[in-house]
Amino acid sequence: MSTPRLDLTADPIELTAALVDIPSVSRDESLIADAVEAALRAQTTDFEIVRHGNCVLARTHRGKPTRVILAGHLDTVPIVDNVPSRLTVTAEEGEVLHGCGTVDMKSGDAVFLHLAATLADTVCDLTLIFYDCEEIAAEFNGLGAVERDLPDWLVGDVAILGEPTAGQIEAGCQGTLRVRFTAAGTRAHSARAWMGENAVHKLGRMLSTLAAYEPRRVDIDGCEYREGLSAVGVHGGVAGNVIPDQAQVDVNFRFAPDRSPEQALAHVREVFAADLADGTLTAQVTDSAAGALPGLANPAAAELVAAADGRFRAKYGWTDVARFSALGIPAVNLGPGDPSLAHRVDERVPIGQITEVTQILRAYLTGASRAV
Structure with missing residues (x-):
């Protein structure tokens, strides 16, 4: 052409x-x-x-x-x-x-x-x-x-x-951080659920924390930035009769530009400190960009x-x-x-x-x- x-x-x-x-x-x-x-x-x-x-x-x-x-x-x-x-x-x-x-x-x-x-x-x-x-x-x-x-x-x-x-x-512009949180359990037949450890159930406290989270607002040079911490994906399950041994939640943090990506990650880890401290969840950064x-x-x-x-x-x-x-x-x-x-x-x-x-x-x- x-x-x-x-x-x-x-x-x-x-x-x-x-x-x-x-x-x-x-x-x-x-x-x-x-x-x-x-x-x-x-x-x-x-x-x-x-x-x-x-x-x-x-x-x-x-x-x-x-x-x-x-x-x-x-x-x-x-x-x-x-x-x-x-x-x-x-x-x-x-x-x-x-x-x-x-x-x-x-x-x-x-x-x-x-x-x-x-x-x-x-x-x-x-x-x-x-x-x-x-x-x-x-x-x-x-x-x-x-x-x-x-x-x-x-x-x-x-x-x-x-x-x-x-x-x-x-x-x-705001920065963005994506973190994948993983819960581990033990697989079992759902008819004998007591013999397993349900990884999906372990996400409950984390999801409640997200639902109750109050995002920060910050003024910089007369611009108000509004942060947001959100679950953007949930993964888990093996079959309709299996207790899942792994479940994951992808969390996206949109942070104001007065935070660095490292500070943003520290904040996210602080929000979910209880689950991370007792081993309920592990965290892996999957994407990060400064504001x-x-x-x-x-x-x-x-x-x-x-x-x-x-x-x-x-x-x-x-x-x-x-x-x-x-x-x-x-x-x-x-x-x-x-x-x-x-x-x-x-x-x-x-x-x-x-x-x-x-x-x-x-x-x-x-x-x-x-x-x-």
Whole structure:
């Protein structure tokens, strides 16, 4: 298939539709990466452009005092009869663009690409990173590959990820920890249950503890993060007439970014200390990722908040802002679209939000918001 042509100077709404119409399910992003690279090379004048696998990187060297990183992933979840894009107008939602990736996050990518092609006079240098494989296991994440292989591209004063936030800044992100708790017993025939030791029954105290758990709320830089400790999976049982000799509960702890993963694990072990101390349960960490502090006190981030009319809130889910935070770069999420509509068959974005985010970032990158 020939490389689709993208007009980066077109309205970002039209550009969003064009991006959506290029299928780019995770691990199949070469066509959209080709299109983005070709458009940047043809329609921008002073960007250094590098291709790394299916990541497309571009940056200016204008000698500005600060550098802003705009990063967005090119991949989507599998398509479910929701490509190509289509526009609808209803009394309830107004003008809405439908299609896989409209929310997560080709509308954000479209805004970044449009601004790169149309802003010749910025108050900061720009770095754009369009990467692959965000929607699948972290080991395949293209941004991680850039961090390993081209670390100088992840140098900046503030990073903006085009994750869907309905046009409102969502700062930082919470960390995530998954722990598998295992109870051991003795297998026996259920007709002679007294001869066994039921592993499933041993989960009772733990599940009661989870049901009674009161999650913490914490304010950081004016953002309220709400933690959550939840059972997300229960496994056990052998057959309908067998006392199970093993049972497991998977617990997910979403923790505020003022905790490290090590502190989060210590807290989880404290919550279930009684079961762990007497040997009822053993614990194994199956997944862990640090959160990201909002960093809104940083001057570059504070200017972005001002450009967004002071509208910001905490990000509860984990996003790649954590990668930038770990490098000491304040990072926020800002993009069109309701995140609750991401990955759905009826994924859709109000076109007004695409325009709104474009205006916010245009004012921020040109310094127009400073004069207000």
